[in-house]
Each structure stands twice: as C-alpha cells, then as structure tokens.
Amino acid sequence: MKASAFAYARVTSVDRALELLAAHGEKAKVLSGGQSLMPAMNLRLIAPELVVDIGGLNELRGIVVRRDVLRIGALTRHVDLLNSSEIAAHAPLLAEAVTHVAHPAIRNRGTLGGSLAHADPASELPACMLALDATILVRGGSGERRIMAADFFRGIFQTALSAEELLIAVELPLARRNSAHFFLEFARRHGDYAIAGLAAQAVVEAGVAMDLRPAFFAVGDRPVMPKAASRLVNTAVTPALLSDASTALGEELDPHDDQQATASMRRHLAKVLLVRCISALLGRPGLGVAGRAT
C-alpha cells in the first residue's frame, strides 16, 4: 500500500524540529532513516499529518569517546555502527547485534535513534541498550532529559519519549576489563524480526560472572532483564543451578502468541538462549547438558 497524504518539513536545526513537534504534538512524526516509520505509513498503521524530516541534522550524527563514556548520535546509521572502530572496541555487543538487524539495504538508512524511539519489542537495539546500561538523551522545549534504558521502554511501540521531544543521543559506559558479551536470536530468515533473542553484557572473572546483564527481546512487550538471571551472578554455576535459573526464567517471562510462534515456544526458546548464553560467557559448553531447557 501507499502512505496516506501528509505534509513534509525538512528541518535544519534541532530547535526547529522541537518547535514543529511542540506545535503539532501527536499529529507529527519524526522521520530519521524511515526504515520503521515508512513501512508503518505504507501499511496505514499510522497516518501522521506532518512528517518532520531530521535526516539533515549533522549535529545528531557521530560516535565519540569522552573519558569513560561512548556517545552515539541518534542519527548514527546501523551501517555506521557496524563499521565503527569505536563501537568494535568499546561496545562489541552492539557491533554484533547490528549484523542481525534487517538487511544491508535497510542498515544503510536505519538509525539507532529511530530504532529506539520506535521501540518494537522484537528489535535488537533496544535490548542492547538495556544490556549495555545505556542512558538515552532526549531534548524538548524545556531542555534535556537523561533516561536510563531500563526506564525508557514502556511497552509495544511505547517509550518515555513524549510527542514534543526528540531523541538526541545515547551514552554507554565503556566496556570494562574482563567484559564479555553474547548475542543470539532465532528468526525465520536472517535479518527478520526475532521470534526470541538475547543480548547480554557481562564481566567474567575466573569463570564466574561478576556482573550479568541479559536483555531478552521478542518475549515481552519490551526488552526484559529477568530477575532469574541474578542467581547466576557471583557464584560457581553448576548445571543444576543453571537449570533452576532457566525454569525460573520460564515462569517469569510473559511472552505473546502470534503467527510466528506460540507463547510456550517463545518461553522454551528463551530458556535455550539463557543456557547457551551462560555456557558461552563462562566458556563451559557442557553446562547446558544436565540443564537442557525443557
């Protein structure tokens, strides 16, 4: 289908974008890369009266390291994340995750800010923000707010961002010494939205996870960091312990049914992901044998 009619404004400053958003509120939509917005408009899932194109705002681009923070501009495209030496060095989880985001032609346009503001519960980057303990910077008429990733995602396509605010950048703590990461998703076709996925960041010392931030996606209305995983921190993980944590994970998650998978299949896949994640992070491939997810 084709998008319904709308007015279009290409802005040349963040301030101008904020003026338009303040004036039009919910009737306006921000266009960055358009790789989620345009499909939604073509399918007539949304029909904004005004599209505010921020694609020309160079001030929202770029990846910089300042002291112990990695700052990524909202308009940074997926392909830029993939090719960035800063991302590879300081947030390798993100570089790996991006290879699963859609396809090359879409990664050439899609942006980090767009993906986060869209907040599809099956998309990879929101989960990565949670795993990486990101701070999301948004600006509105009354100034800038800093929102922790854990507070930012509020539900299916819902975030803490108001209709009058613009997502400006994200800040990530630099990967610590002994950090390790894990990323895996199950999808029908490489690049499709996940049926279930896991992005995890950890600190592993002497075979023990000192810190563990596993963010599951496509198994809830937003990326989820399950409490069950805390059982695996700061302790020697045995197959029995992993099995218990995996059972607890299954009870904690509340996935949905859709045409791709049932809730129970998603729950099963999440348990498989947890077992594989812990086995990989701790370098113990045998861990899952006794604790095979059922």
Place this chain on the structure above:
Amino acid sequence: MTAPLPISLHVNGERVDAHVLPRLNLADFLREHLHLTGTHVGCEHGVCGACTVRVNDEIVRACLILAVQTDGMSVQTIEGLSDSGEVADLQAAFRNRNALQCGYCTPGMLMAAQDLLRQHGEPSRERIRGHLSGNYCRCTGYQAIVDAVEATARSRRGRAA
C-alpha cells in the same frame, strides 16, 4: 503543506527536476514519473527487496525513502547499471545459470549482488546468502542465484589478476 514540493536530483547521471507530493516514495517516482520500470514494487514495506536501488552509492529500499528525501542526491537504478555495463557479466551469469525465472526479483537481486561484489572480491556462499537475505525470490530457490554471484566473483578475480 501537502502540496507538491520541488526536488532536484541526479538519476543515472542525468539531472532531474520535478515537483512531487510528500507521500510519493522513490520507487513510485522512478516508475511513474521517470518511467524507469526496472525498479519493481513488491511488498511496499521493506521486506522483499524488489525495489532496491542505489542512493548516493549505497543500496536502499526505494519503497522506504520518499522522493522528497532524495532532493540533492544521486540515484542509480538497474537501468543505469545495465546501460553502463557495470553488471553485464553478472547479468550474463544469471542467465547462464538460470538464476531467474519470472524476473520480478532480478533487478533488486542484481543491485544487492553487485553491492556485495563491490565490497568483497571473494565472498563465501554464506556471505552471499547473508547479503541477499533481504531479497525474496519465489522461483529459483536461491541456489542458482548464489551460483551466479559466486561465478561472477571468480571471473572478476581472474580478470583482475
């Protein structure tokens, strides 16, 4: 503000000036306004890859970019790549290996395959499949397409050596 807006861009090296409605996407602009019908329209939401074109030298989905967004940009379509001979060997390899049947996906498939071949001289079959993962073909089962891309990479290496 829903009135037509002026745009000026380059398409296959030629300057194009036009007035377009904001809702018009690039695929429809190319097809309906410029009669460049090699860019196909399949799903219109970024899944099938039939509308793949180059914008500023990078492949994109023409159904997911508005014509107004391409103001000042450079667009290359399958007609441009075909006429310049850039993909002549790839097209021949597709033909030789029966890598097309109905041909609907072929322009997008060629755009994506050529994009890969420009980046990697010696792609593995797995990498070829990965790069073409966003392009649906409902006829061939992909095997012959991967064969054709692999064969083209091999013959280009031979020529470069």
